[in-house]
Amino acid sequence: MFSTIVPFIRHDYWVFRVFEYPRLQKLVLNIILFLGTLLMAFPKDVPGYVVLIGLAINLIYLCYLVFPYTPLAKKQIITTKSPSGPSNLKILIANVYQENRQSHQYYKLIEQCDPDVILLVETNLWWQNQMEAIEQKYPYQLKAPLENTYGMVLYSRLPLSGEVKFLVEQDIPSIEAEVILPIGQPVKLYCLHPQPPVPQENPRSTERDKEILMIAKEAKNCQLPVIVMGDLNDVAWSYTTDLFGKISGLLDPRRGRGFFNSFNAKYFFLRFPLDHIFCSGDFSLKSINRLSSCGSDHYPMCVNLEYAPQAEKKNEIPVATQEERALAEQKINTPTDQL
Known part of the structure; x- marks a missing residue:
């Protein structure tokens, strides 16, 4: 208790x-x-x-x-039964575990999943070099390899443009990008991997919460369809993630479908949903799957979304109260030099 x-x-x-x-x-x-x-x-x-x-x-x-x-609850984002087509965007996110050397397993995983967009985190220069094998199929890339376990690389076979940012900490990157669907619709992507609140990384959640809520505010104000993805180092049901959903108005495909615990792949009794893909209300869900770990301590997640503006009328869009908006602003506006 x-x-x-x-x-x-x-x-x-x-x-x-x-x-x-x-x-x-x-x-x-x-x-x-x-x-x-x-x-x-x-x-x-x-x-x-x-x-x-x-x-x-x-x-x-x-x-x-x-x-x-649980599958007994109401789904926050509706399911689409239509076949995949030019309105779909299939995304693979994977924390590869920087010291992992089973890169060949990720080639097989990518071939199996056949995603349009791939986000890999905990990628250093070794991992970036290993992933050169997929660059012909995924010619659009944004890269921020680092040796501190917070590097990330983004690959796309669809036209992609954007930039690497350091929103809160100078050594913790994020990526903001736009990908163009085959139907010509641009979609805004935010890719995150903030530090977890654990003694060996950061004894506080302050920086993590600030980064997550900064992106929530940006997503809310964005005029394009939005997807936020990555290893958020926070569980789907935490106070911060719940606040993120309400501030951003983004949807969690897990709700009404299952936990899809992505960490820790090595200990079945200590698993939590840390790797996320959230989307705006103008998407419906084709599928969500947890894939094999490929030697990492994280399971990759593959989510297939369909851009469907009519879905916004059926999806459960979260809404923040005035008190929750004020709390988010307080966390966002905390001066960096006080963190």
């Missing part, structure tokens, strides 16, 4: 934020404790009943939080 209460403390220090991640794990543990108490240690006094009631309340609350990411 303690781990469920801690995330209510809106503090940026990692000790408070890390408990947002294991929601499903907390639910499974709560079910085991609740059933174990009922079957093996049924309460016989007031303190025992207090514990049992507390476990029941915690279980109900966790089920409420998990429900939107």
